[in-house]
Amino acid sequence: METTKRCYRVDRRQISFVKFILEAYDNMAVMSTLDPRQAVVQVTIAPGCEAMVDGIMASLAGDVTVVPVDRAGSDGEKDEKCT
Numbered sequence: 001m002e003t004t005k006r007c008y009r010v011d012r013r014q015i016s017f018v019k020f021i022l023e024a025y026d027n028m029a030v031m032s033t034l035d036p037r038q039a040v041v042q043v044t045i046a047p048g049c050e051a052m053v054d055g056i057m058a059s060l061a062g063d064v065t066v067v068p069v070d071r072a073g074s075d076g077e078k079d080e081k082c083t
Helices: 012-024 050-060
Strands: 004-010 029-035 040-045 066-069
Touching (some): 004 050, 012 029, 012 040, 012 050, 050 066
Antiparallel strands (some): 004 040, 029 040
């Protein structure tokens, strides 16, 4: 089984908070910042945990800016980091 990667634009001031919440659920997901200026983060999700992460991100969206994004490279191809 492979991990799933999803990208989100998060309120820059809340990146640490979102990371703390996601990683509080042991072995479910890991978040890393792809672009700190644009506040784009990548969430790497353990197999079988996609629905739970979707629920957490939707819940967080009620309090902070959390917008799913599709990262595209300069050549129009999808970014390998977020597929």
